[in-house]
Amino acid sequence: MGSGSLSGMQGGFLDRSFFLPSVQGWAQDLANTFRFQPVAMRETPRVRQLALRRGSAVFLVNERLAPGPASTSSHDFLYDVDPRPALGTASNVCFEVNDVPGLCKQLQSWGCSLPVPPTEVKDDGGSVTYGVASSIVGNISHTLLDRSRYRGPFLPGFQPIQGAPSATGDGIKITHFDHITYVCPRGGARVALDWYQRCFGFQRFLLNPQESARGALAHSCKLVFAESLSEDGANQVDTFLEQHGGAGIQHVGLCTTDIVATTRALQQQGARFFTPPATYYSREGKAEEIRGTGQDPRMLAELGILPSREYLMQIFTHPIFSEETFFLELIDRRGAPGFGEGNIRALWKAVQVYMDQQQ
């Protein structure tokens, strides 16, 4: 079985995040399968950008409609750089900040590359300022955005989408982004952690729940850095590096207030999840442990939800692009601040079983 190493951080100013994968069809999946609501769109002869929202979680999906010359195409996508991927990737995380020019200047003085310098965009609703900085991890970039002077529904340059179906009453309870997990090359997580601490003021938190500052993590999106430690067996981390062609964003944890109802509803829409072998739930003491957290072991086993001793529950979707790269997670914290160490081991086992079946 594979094993992994994780480190985490918490951002003080990080308020909302979005990602910009560039694969056609994914917007439909997000809307139809995961029930994110299309809220705003921007279309030019060459690109389409679609914003989809559920709770406070917003994804921005970039699609290239026509090939453009490389020299001018980098400005086609508003609020982002074009990673020009040959594959499915989620490559940008947006941080809302107060002082875009100040932060950009600071980042540059530390040697960070800034593909888009501070830029103002306006429409009838007001104006926003943004810049884009390259991360030191893989193909990741960060849009730094100040929308405090903007009153419109999304961002300047985007048209609101009217008459989107209501997201209430469908059983899906997703509130916000809980965390974003990066895959780093072996030995690279420590360097990445230091970089985010220095450049963006993220604070380290420990994954062991006994040691973490309880309550301090509430509602701020965390970054998790994963690297593989073992050579043996298929695991999501090594597979990601191989199929993504290097480090990048591996998954995003969507916070849910009811993981059982949400998993069931998403399964009915066709979402596919990794489920651990049935023996995981029938192991000695496991059922008792689950009951001790107030859950029904049979229900969790039926859906494939991973419970942890810390009350936390998680479930991971299959990768959503054709490559085994980016995927989503549902996480129901019930007040638990950390991550389920045992869950990750169970997940790696489930992935290995799945990959063995694929061969």
Ligand SMILES: O=C(O)C(=O)Cc1ccc(O)cc1
């Ligand atoms: O538990 C989580 O949500 C994590 O973010 C940890 C993690 C890291 C790498 C994986 O392949 C799966 C899970």
